[in-house]
Amino acid sequence: xxxxxxxxxxxxxxxxxxxxxxxxxxxxDVMAGEDTLGILPTGSGKSVCYQLPAMITDGIxxxxxxxxxxxxxxxxELKANGYKQVTAINSFLSVSQKxxxxxxxxxxxLIYLSPEMLQNEMVIRRxxxxxxxxxxxxxxxxxxxxxxxxRTDYLKLSAVIAELNHPTVLALSGTATPEVQEDIIxxxxxxxxKQHIYPMDKENISxxxxxxxxxxxxxxxxxxxxxxxxxxxMIYFSSRNWAERASLELSSKMPEKRIAxxxxxxxxxxxxxxxxxxxxxxxxxxCCTSAFGMxxxxxxxxxxxxFHLPTQTESFIQEVGRAGRDGNHxxxxxxxxxxxxxxxKKLIQSELPEPxxxxxxxxxxxxxxxxxxxxxxxxxxxxxxELSENQWRFFKYHFYRKGxxxxxxxxxxxxxxxxxxxxxxxxxxxxxxxxxxxxxxxxTWVHHRNCRRExxxxxxxxxxxxxxxxxxDQCGFHQHDFSFGESKNNTEQESWExxxxxxxxxxxQA
Amino acid sequence: xxxYIILRCINNLKGERSLAGIYNLLxxxxxxQTLQDxxxxxxxxxxxxxxxxxxxxxxxxxxxxxxxxxIKIKNDRPEITSYGEEELKRLEEKWEPLxxxxxxxxxxxxxxxxxxxxxxxxxxxxKAGNHHFLPVSERPDILNWVKKTYKRNKMxxxxxxxxxxxxxHALLKAAHEEEADVFSHRITGAGRIGFSKQQLAVQFGLSVxxxxxxxxxxxxxxxxxxxxxxxxxxxxxxxxxxxxxxxGLITNSAQKTYKLIKQGLDLESIVxxxxxxxxxxxxxxxEMALVMPDFPMFYFINDKEVNEIxxxxxxxxxxxxxxxxxxxxxxxDYFQIRLVQANRQHNQSGET
Ligand SMILES: Nc1ncnc2c1ncn2[C@@H]1O[C@H](COP(=O)(O)OP(=O)(O)OP(=O)(O)O)[C@@H](O)[C@H]1O
Ligand SMILES: [Mg+2]
Ligand SMILES: [Zn+2]
Numbered sequence: 001x002x003x004x005x006x007x008x009x010x011x012x013x014x015x016x017x018x019x020x021x022x023x024x025x026x027x028x029d030v031m032a033g034e035d036t037l038g039i040l041p042t043g044s045g046k047s048v049c050y051q052l053p054a055m056i057t058d059g060i061x062x063x064x065x066x067x068x069x070x071x072x073x074x075x076x077e078l079k080a081n082g083y084k085q086v087t088a089i090n091s092f093l094s095v096s097q098k099x100x101x102x103x104x105x106x107x108x109x110l111i112y113l114s115p116e117m118l119q120n121e122m123v124i125r126r127x128x129x130x131x132x133x134x135x136x137x138x139x140x141x142x143x144x145x146x147x148x149x150x151r152t153d154y155l156k157l158s159a160v161i162a163e164l165n166h167p168t169v170l171a172l173s174g175t176a177t178p179e180v181q182e183d184i185i186x187x188x189x190x191x192x193x194k195q196h197i198y199p200m201d202k203e204n205i206s207x208x209x210x211x212x213x214x215x216x217x218x219x220x221x222x223x224x225x226x227x228x229x230x231x232x233x234m235i236y237f238s239s240r241n242w243a244e245r246a247s248l249e250l251s252s253k254m255p256e257k258r259i260a261x262x263x264x265x266x267x268x269x270x271x272x273x274x275x276x277x278x279x280x281x282x283x284x285x286x287c288c289t290s291a292f293g294m295x296x297x298x299x300x301x302x303x304x305x306x307f308h309l310p311t312q313t314e315s316f317i318q319e320v321g322r323a324g325r326d327g328n329h330x331x332x333x334x335x336x337x338x339x340x341x342x343x344x345k346k347l348i349q350s351e352l353p354e355p356x357x358x359x360x361x362x363x364x365x366x367x368x369x370x371x372x373x374x375x376x377x378x379x380x381x382x383x384x385x386e387l388s389e390n391q392w393r394f395f396k397y398h399f400y401r402k403g404x405x406x407x408x409x410x411x412x413x414x415x416x417x418x419x420x421x422x423x424x425x426x427x428x429x430x431x432x433x434x435x436x437x438x439x440x441x442x443x444t445w446v447h448h449r450n451c452r453r454e455x456x457x458x459x460x461x462x463x464x465x466x467x468x469x470x471x472x473d474q475c476g477f478h479q480h481d482f483s484f485g486e487s488k489n490n491t492e493q494e495s496w497e498x499x500x501x502x503x504x505x506x507x508x509q510a
Numbered sequence: 511x512x513x514y515i516i517l518r519c520i521n522n523l524k525g526e527r528s529l530a531g532i533y534n535l536l537x538x539x540x541x542x543q544t545l546q547d548x549x550x551x552x553x554x555x556x557x558x559x560x561x562x563x564x565x566x567x568x569x570x571x572x573x574x575x576x577x578x579x580x581i582k583i584k585n586d587r588p589e590i591t592s593y594g595e596e597e598l599k600r601l602e603e604k605w606e607p608l609x610x611x612x613x614x615x616x617x618x619x620x621x622x623x624x625x626x627x628x629x630x631x632x633x634x635x636x637k638a639g640n641h642h643f644l645p646v647s648e649r650p651d652i653l654n655w656v657k658k659t660y661k662r663n664k665m666x667x668x669x670x671x672x673x674x675x676x677x678x679h680a681l682l683k684a685a686h687e688e689e690a691d692v693f694s695h696r697i698t699g700a701g702r703i704g705f706s707k708q709q710l711a712v713q714f715g716l717s718v719x720x721x722x723x724x725x726x727x728x729x730x731x732x733x734x735x736x737x738x739x740x741x742x743x744x745x746x747x748x749x750x751x752x753x754x755x756x757x758g759l760i761t762n763s764a765q766k767t768y769k770l771i772k773q774g775l776d777l778e779s780i781v782x783x784x785x786x787x788x789x790x791x792x793x794x795x796x797e798m799a800l801v802m803p804d805f806p807m808f809y810f811i812n813d814k815e816v817n818e819i820x821x822x823x824x825x826x827x828x829x830x831x832x833x834x835x836x837x838x839x840x841x842x843d844y845f846q847i848r849l850v851q852a853n854r855q856h857n858q859s860g861e862t
Contacts, residue, residue, distance in 0.1 A: 076645070268648070272648070273646065500675065500679060503699030505672070
């Protein structure tokens with residue numbers, strides 16, 4: 001009876017007829033007040049697991065989500081579907097916008113928060129005045145330093161949960177090894193969590209790895225594969241430069257295809273336009289960095305191509321998970337050349353601070369201390385010290401934890417600082433070796449001689465489902481003999497007057 | 511267009527400013543030095559018309575111009591050559607009159623732009639029966655404004671849309687063909703998502719710089735039309751932001767400093783309270799002197815001193831601080847000189 005009702009609600013609020021695997025089980029436990037850990041593959045509909053309970057329960061639901069763009073996308077999507085009692089609070093809001101949201105906080109049922117907002121006392125105080133029913137931790141692997149996107153802000157979650165008088169907690173992730181799952185439960189400070197762990201293998205994706213000599217050969221092979229097909233594709237690169245360059249070269253190799261690039265260095269307006277063109281089938285191929293993808297919910301992506309590998313298996317699985325959300329056949333291709341090993345190493349280095357940074361940062365703190373100045377804004381510090389956002393976040397977290405900083409003031413004690421220096425240096429080295437080990441794990445997969453599907457998911461689960469499409473190159477799939485069907489030429493041009501006419505006067509004809 | 515603007519800057523700056531000076535002007539780096547330069551060298555129109563420009567893009571561009579003999583670069587300071595002057599004339603013929611009014615309207619342009627594009631996306635989608643679409647702007651204030659404005663106009667959506675079309679059509683018809691191409695393809699409407707700048711560049715065989723500036727130029731022109739003759743351009747006048755008084759000051763940070771000055775604090779205390787460098791606080795003060803009516807100069811320097819510096823400024827007729835400083839025999843510091851200079855420029859520009 002109860003489950004029957006849930007299905008009706010699903011239909012009413014989302015328009016879906018049935019639950020996807022795992023959704024109902026998780027929703028039931030959450031609604032029964034059980035702290036729950038849900039591991040469901042990417043694109044399987046984790047959002048519904050908290051959105052539905054939020055909509056049909058008294059009190060509010062707080063969702064902590066690490067990526068501001070992702071958060072904004074979800075709010076937009078909900079609003080576009082007519083659900084208005086939702087909002088997002090993040091550092092992009094201006095002071096007056098924040099005030100506006102806070103003044104009307106009780107109007108909302110679903111509130112997305114970026115983790116750094118949880119450091120803000122005012123935010124916590126406001127939230128404490130509300131009745132919080134559910135506390136959701138999305139992308140929960142970020143809480144574990146063994147996960148692929150460790151976020152120090154996430155470590156404060158357990159304290160916040162306690163302060164809010166322990167609402168029912170739901171932690172969700174698409175990619176978490178058993179090691180990380182255990183860590184999530186531990187770090188959230190929860191003794192008992194109901195666990196719903198589902199296998200993450202995708203039955204509708206074929207896997208291919210092709211070894212090539214150099215980048216040019218990759219480009220040639222990509223255009224040979226995509227040229228004659230009607231198949232939306234994403235191509236992943238490890239750098240902005242490469243994404244741009246490849247987009248240009250592929251455009252000249254395939255003039256009949258609509259190709260664009262996307263990366264974090266673009267102007268916001270251009271980023272939005274490119275993303276919408278892709279969603280709107282106005283683009284065939286997108287050359288992107290990992291900045292694209294999270295939050296991209298296009299159903300008919302047929303190819304995920306890795307021009308460069310990411311730094312670890314979890315990221316790879318997550319990126320591949322963008323393909324075939326309509327359940328139809330899709331293909332993952334990795335082009336690998338021997339010199340590629342060096343790129344992720346550079347990426348790993350850029351994510352982690354170096355010992356030299358450590359010295360510079362400590363010197364900087366000392367100078368603040370000596371002039372009796374307070375710590376400036378994050379952006380200012382990052383610029384001054386030439387640190388990436390991740391790097392500075394890492395330092396700041398440890399400074400506060402070890403008492404070198406207190407409420408934006410530097411606390412100096414020579415002995416303590418020396419100790420701290422040694423400790424952090426070791427920590428950094430440790431993380432570097434750990435990350436390199438994770439990368440070589442992915443390389444092992446690239447060089448694997450047996451079924452790729454089995455090997456890829458091996459650290460996450462014991463078995464894989466038999467695929468409903470050709471399995472992988474090792475199991476006899478030849479992508480060169482395969483096509484999703486003839487492509488059509490979509491590149492027509494309009495004069496400015498034609499375009500203006502069509503947009504304003506066509507009376508609805510797209 | 512980019513080349514024209516760069517050449518125009520170099521020409522006006524007479525070899526007295528470095529590449530950084532040009533960069534700061536176009537990118538709208540809001541330092542008092544940049545503002546002063548804009549007035550002193552008649553480049554106020556170009557202030558902040560290219561906020562997303564990277565310094566690293568400007569360097570090779572200038573080098574290219576130097577290799578084609580249009581400019582010479584001496585000690586990092588570009589100067590126009592006689593060949594460059596001819597080129598400048600040719601480009602002037604092609605592009606002028608231009609309607610950039612950076613220093614006066616730049617802070618309104620991005621709001622104008624985002625409102626305009628989101629509003630067009632909204633009304634054309636609704637008209638096509640499509641109520642669910644992902645907006646091309648994410649700023650909550652813009653989204654709210656568009657929602658409200660749409661509600662006010664939805665009763666006569668059909669004629670409203672046609673009015674908008676007519677105004678844009680008339681304005682684009684009067685523009686360069688390139689400008690009309692670029693602007694019309696930037697628009698997002700029902701079933702058509704606008705092009706990115708990079709895509710516009712490829713489509714129309716332009717550089718990304720030119721695309722950016724052509725778009726900015728349309729926006730500057732439309733904005734001024736709508737702001738000065740709202741009765742003639744009622745549809746576009748919708749997007750002009752009604753005044754919210756920021757006291758005419760350009761940076762937020764300078765406003766905070768101003769508040770503290772009004773409370774009677776001296777600069778040292780402000781340095782402490784705000785945790786900023788003295789030079790930054792002084793920049794704020796110069797910025798105020800440049801844009802504020804009734805700036806209380808006497809807080810910082812007495813009338814006699816002002817006169818003395820003023821006289822020297824007049825006789826030397828240069829904007830090189832070092833020369834002025836030397837001529838005054840180091841009696842005043844650079845801050846005081848810049849302050850007086852700014853005050854003078856403010857009075858000359860006749861702004862309120
Ligand atoms: N029961 C359902 N039936 C059909 N479609 C569904 C169902 N539940 C969710 N979806 C759709 O599946 C898509 C993916 O959902 P969602 O973004 O929540 O996935 P996710 O698991 O959070 O993925 P990610 O790991 O990328 O965050 C959405 O388009 C959503 O509307
Ligand atoms: Mg999700
Ligand atoms: Zn296989």
